[in-house]
Amino acid sequence: MTADWVAVATTKELSRRRKLRVELDGVAIALFQAQDRVYAFADLCVHQDRSLSRGTLLHGKVICPGHQWQFDLETGYEADQDRCQPVYPVRVDESGTVYVNPTPRESPLHTGEEARA
Ligand code: FES
Numbered sequence: 001m002t003a004d005w006v007a008v009a010t011t012k013e014l015s016r017r018r019k020l021r022v023e024l025d026g027v028a029i030a031l032f033q034a035q036d037r038v039y040a041f042a043d044l045c046v047h048q049d050r051s052l053s054r055g056t057l058l059h060g061k062v063i064c065p066g067h068q069w070q071f072d073l074e075t076g077y078e079a080d081q082d083r084c085q086p087v088y089p090v091r092v093d094e095s096g097t098v099y100v101n102p103t104p105r106e107s108p109l110h111t112g113e114e115a116r117a
Contacts, residue, residue, distance in 0.1 A: 005091065005099035012096060014038065021053035025102050029088065032057050032073065039073050040088040040100045046078075052085070076107070 008022040009031060018033045021043055028043035030053035041062060043053050050066030061070040062085075069078045076085035086104035093099070
């Protein structure tokens with residue numbers, strides 16, 4: 001399967017607020033920067049469609065401005081709700097261009113957890 005990486009932003013644009021809302025194939029994506037890494041989430045919260053790019057980045061979690069659900073930065077998993085926000089693969093090249101793959105990563109709710117059950 002070929003991954004179609006799409007350039008959506010630069011780390012310079014992202015570094016100002018450490019979060020940025022971009023569009024990819026008509027889908028809103030929230031980018032976050034933490035510890036020199038970039039993460040991409042579906043911008044609209046799985047709960048009630050509030051914009052995660054207006055949320056807060058705290059202790060490895062993205063906190064939704066709607067009802068403060070806390071999504072794991074790596075996986076998008078919300079432990080209290082047992083729900084998952086779609087997250088997208090990201091890569092950054094040497095010049096600081098941020099690329100996102102428009103195919104969301106597999107949700108942890110439907111991978112290892114079930115295999116182990
Ligand atoms: S809309 Fe995100 S927690 Fe309710």
